[in-house]
Amino acid sequence: LDGCERELIERARTGDEGAYERLLESLVLEAQRFAYGMLQDRFAAEDCVQEAAWRAWMRMGNLLPDRSFRPWFLGIVANQCRETLRSRWWRTRAWLTDRLDGGVATDTDDWLTGADLRRAVAALPHEYRLAIVLRYYLDLSEVEIAATLGISAGGARTRIHRARGQLRATLNHHGGDVR
């Protein structure tokens, strides 16, 4: 946490929109990719980030001193994604999508580059899906993942390991594996 970020956070906490915009501008693309990895729908991802940005603004006072904005904000995006995934309309949509896509074969011979992998990631429990997306889609380090999820680095490592294991099991079931 450098002096500049600390100052921006302080100003944002007192209601300075310009400071908040500065904090967000370096994160908004990454946050969209993160939400897209979780939800696999660009419009839902945009909605999710907008909602998360709104919530973060309303809760700037909860950001602990000396805590960096990035993992805190990504954590809010993660929670927002979870709320979206839990909603009834999302489950209905997923059901419809499954019915529409269910018979469509992967458009490539490589099972790891198509719908199978997307479905396998989408089928992971929320915490494991978070770990896979943060580690392999956003390229975050274990330490950064730990800060985002509010767990220890060791906990992050374990979670990634288990998530890979579950992903492997799901893909094996469909004829592929993660080596």
Add this chain to the structure above:
Amino acid sequence: MNSDERLRRSLRDALPPEPGFPDPHLLGRIMHRLPKRRRLQWGQRPWMPAVVALALVLVAVDLLTQSTAANGAGRVEFLGTVQFVSSQAQPADEYRAMTRNVLAGFNGIPDFNSQPTAAQDVARIQYEQAAGRSTIDLVALAHGDMATLQRSGSLQDLTPLLAQLQRDRRFPPDLLEEARFGTSELSYVPWLQATYLLAVNRKALPYLPAGADVQHLTYDQLVAWGENMRAATGRNLIGLPADLQGPRGGLIFRFLQGYAYPSYTGTTLTGFRSPEAVQMWQMLRRLWAVTDPRSTQYTDMSGPLKNGDVWVAWDHQVRLDKVLDDPRFIAVPAPGGPAGLGYISVVVGLAIPVRAPNQEGAEALADWLTRPRQQAAAAVSLGFFPAVGGVRMVGPQASELAVSDAYRGAPDRVQTVLPVGLGGGADAFNGVYQESFQRIVLNGEDIATVLNEEAPALQRIVDEANAPCWAPDPRGAGPCQVR
């Protein structure tokens, strides 16, 4: 390539970036919608010491004045901070308009907090009431949400306040009746109302079927109208907000609950799988045959109407405001059916929770918000229309108000309210109607089979919420029953 790198690449290939995504303009939209005011922790209010000092001075002056003046006579009393929460005025521009145009001028500090959904407010009030306290002074919620609070005994009887307000303003008797929930106590004071209607491009009028009156259509005539337009133009020019993506999708579920169902069955819930409902769904299939198929992508009909993709569309009045501001369009009531003219009356009321900390401030703010001038300001700011009689409106709200009056004045009206008392089950409830539409109209599944399969899901939601029937279904004891 190691396995980590392989998975990394595979995941990126499986979720490739789409053109225009991530959207670099999203930040601009976020900042545009950001509320201009946010609640700060006490310790984070740099101006708080100054405010506290000023308050102490004011208290001292007040005490001094009271000791020397004639018991406060002639003074305009400062009403302090009034904690006011609502699910209305959620978008940033509405929030700003609410604070600047509606609440400004009140002789106190209305601490207005708008939540994304009413469920949060309802849960908070119920939680506080269970704990024997309240931090909220005044709450503005739709009738259905008020029902949940009324059933849990969380709201005060506002009959004495109403008597005071009625000295110089008039509330429609049917709205007051609804606010009593069949008891002698008034649970809320009506604040704003809204409805749904048809917006019609004048270009469509020449194609009305013979003998049809655009102000008194039937669903069969609407279908015939669509057929005439298609025969003349080769296009399906009727539009419905039939994007089925849940609460963020179109309002087709409201069309079913409040318009199609009541018009054919005289009910909104109990007749869900009745023979009359089957007849209604058959009509919907015919209507869909002349409806713009892109309707499954429409969440808001203002765009398709404005750019001419559709000429006749049903939607919520708030979404049609900009369309009806354009002289090319007119507002007309939705069609009626064999059972009458089904329509939804959306009422937002003002209620005071039991044990509100600033009772006097809450009553004064309810008084302030139902004054004709504030009613007009709120109607314009939030896209509703007034609940107090005699408030004159101009522009789109005037034509919407005329449609609302037409609904209320129709001899065969079948008035429906938004689902009542479902609490957190409301989204799931709406989802059943969306799913039924998907299966029957879009997928072409057998009507009776779908209704028989979906009815238990509907019943389960109502049972879990222990929600009695709401208008037009007759209210009774216990959860409402799908026949």
